[in-house]
Amino acid sequence: MTDYEIVIGLETHIQLNTTTKIFCSCKADSWFDPPNTNICPVCTGLPGVLPVLNQAVVEKGMLLAAAMHAEIQPVSYFDRKNYFYPDLPKGFQISQYDRSLARGGYLDLPMPSGYVRRVSIHKLHMEEDAGKTKNAGRERLIDFNRCGVPLVEMVTGPDLRSADEAAQYLIRLRQLLRWIGVSEADMEKGHLRCDANVSIRPRGADYLNPKTEIKNVNSIEAVRDAIEHEAARQIREVEAGNRIEAWTLEWDEDAGVLRKMRSKETEADYRYFREPDLLSLPITDEWKERVLAGLPELPLERRARFMQAYGLPEYDADILTGERNLSDYFEAAVQAYGGDPKRVSNWLMNDLLRMLNDTGRTADQLKVTPQYLAEILKLVDANTVNTSTGKALLAKVDQSGKAPRAIVEEEGLAQVSDDSAIRAVVQEVLNESPKEVESYRAGKVTLMGWFVGQVMKKMRGKADPSLARGILEELLGGG
Amino acid sequence: MELCDLSAYEIAQHVRSQKATAVQVLESCLERIQKVDGRPGALDAGELTAEDRLRVHAFITLTEERARAQAEEVDRKVAAGEDPGLLAGVPVSIKDIFCVQGTPSTAASRILANFVSPYTATSVARMEEQGALVLGKVNLDEFTYGSSNESSAFQPCPRNPWNLNHVVGGSSGGSAASVAAGEVALSLGTDTAGSIRQPAAFCGVVGLKPTYGRVSRYGLIAFGSSLDCPGPMARDVTDAAMMLQTIAGPDPKDATSATVPVPDYIEALEEGVQGLRIGLSPDYFRIAIPDARTGKYHTEPVPAEFEQAVLRAAQVLAEMGAEIIEDVPMPNARYGIPAYFVISRVEAASNLHRFDGVKYGYRTQRTPADLRDLYRKTRAEGFGLQPKLRILMGMYVSAAQYSEQYYQRALRVRTLIRRDFDQAFDPDGAVYVDALLTPTTPTPAFPLEAVYGDSVMMQYADQLTVPANHAGIPGVSLPGGLTAEGLPIGIQLLGPDFREDTLLRIGRAYEVATQDDPWRQEEPQSAHL
């Protein structure tokens, strides 16, 4: 049997998180609005209206283009894409065709198994969204709220080779969009929508076979599942001697099946021409520089730097750069702490991440600031508090917002390292537990942990545990 | 003389100085309309009656209440000593291609007959802010597609006040007729290939097509978006200047509106023409017409009466100190119509997409089989012949396989036409002129029904006006005499970008110099109804 490889290209529509729509002053986001309440004459295409370009859309587009290493064009144009559909009120979509905002570009995908897949970007342009159509029995309901919502359409080359790579592309793209602050990239809310072009070929071949297009794969899992299903189907067809036809398919996420929407024998002719209602869009060097000054270090760059500069394992670096706030938090804490960055990473990944997940906050919303985390680490390092008190302090600081040192003083949490005080408590524990003492001495040394626990309990966690253990060993052994 | 026959300038003076109230002006106009306009344009209007043939029929919708409220407000301001605005109490009509809040905005098409606009076009709003009284919406060719107004879905269509058996021209025909017949002092028209200047010439009024971008297009139901210009129609140059003053200037709602500062047009009017260089071009004294079978062009001179009217105007201007430059080359002018055929239709077909029966306007009353059928039936029933022809041609020449051959080529021709003007208006060029003087049209108003139906020939009536739309430059048509039959002759001035002031100044000088000419003393036929 032939060994096949899958060839995948992804078309994504990214909703930019501007305040207003792309060509009018309606607000861009309508998630909480009832149908047809966030509209105006312009976005509903009444006779006589004209579009006026929202500069913020261009600026977000520029940031995205730069983050994708695409070349921002000094002049670009808007074009009309003409077609009839009830949720397209003008009968054409204002988009960019042959002279779009940016050219070229790529995104590197570090794959969990160790290699890096570079995905080229074929198209990157700005456009307006259409409305939403809902079929209700024999009626079609149309909601124009989404008309004129700013989108960037981004199309990759046929560079992805597996469903996992396709999923990874969306994961990395989503991370990047949030990182540079151009989109909320919430796939459930349609901020990031995806169509997948899938074909197969014998491994090693360099030609492209006819592809099918899977529409509306709108979650990471859906992308993975739909592509796997479709690739398997194509292999079955080819093995059975059939030809792959250029169908458009739809992924039914609930049923887990692909449905054929239409055959695509002829390419639709959208009769593109320059949008006469908008002028050309020049991007001066000054404007570009000003906008790109706001472009942060990108996630993959930061990930590499964390590994190199802080000696973090790839696993840690990946998690800490998953989200921009978290990585900023980490760096600030490392700086304030001055000690081993790995120690900061451990505390972050073990304890603070859980706190974030439990409460649905981002790192910048924590009351445990990076400076407070560093302070706690220093308290532990100096044996002022033991590790478990240190971890308890995280929660106390996050609740009260007070400085860790102040809480330690207020609550008398400082560790007792006075030998005689601990010795007295140890003696008390031994007196109260004659059975355990006997067992220990009979050879059940694993009871040591229990004895330490008893001492800590009596001292409300303040004892220096290693000191306690030493005294216990001395008194038990010498018994 | 009745109030409605005064110029806009005089009316505003009267109202400001309380010689007349705005309400009195309104009453006078309503009386005139009552007397000469006849029944308003309507769908399914039935046969034309003998009386219909003796009326102007400029209006589709009268907005008397709107005008009255505005007139009362103007009078209140005057009484209170407040500034009533530049157009205080001036009655105006609006070509029914502009959206005006709360009024039917029909584009003279069945498909928009029931559309009541929820917003007002910028230029209309600006006139009302300056105290103008909007008396109503006037007729036009359906969606502005025509040069005679005969294609309006709202019949009877307007008839020429100078000879009621002749067309008013188009597409701003209702505008021209309403001004010529004294129903209003000013009208807001639009010019895509000559649609202000040609009816102005046919009806003996002043029509100004401003520089593209000088006047906001917001609220203008688009035809050829890269060519459309709203502009003033008036009985004299001063009134046109006042109106342009009011509507010109940048608009945040129109990205193609120009930010170039607006000069004081009225102040510049009386500066005369001393030292101005005014050009004549042989390419504007002949018409190139294609043979329907062979496609070959033959040229015909414009009628002698038209050439003489232009030369007489040149003579008058020369006597006032202008320098006349002959033989200004405009070699690409003859390609203006074919290029326009292509560009305007591509834009028009796209602009008409939105009329689909889904959101507003006409929807088929028959039960559609499916969505496509709803579109088909709605558009088949809602659009008249002209929109359909333009959609067909527009779709054809912008199709992927023909676009290069037609649309892209037409755009290159457009660049060449622009270059002709750039060279003529270049101060360092071989022939430098401040303005070009030409006939506006190659014929006077033709008899009703004489040309209608021949879309190609109808279009060639725009040959002398369309180059300015391609180039985006301003042009004005001025009354320049009457033919032996008593029909108005228009003369046209074309100038460089944003030099409407120069054109108005020349126009005003010509007006002053010819004010005692016998033809200026003639009255239109409608004055004797």
Ligand SMILES: [Zn+2]
């Ligand atoms: Zn809107």
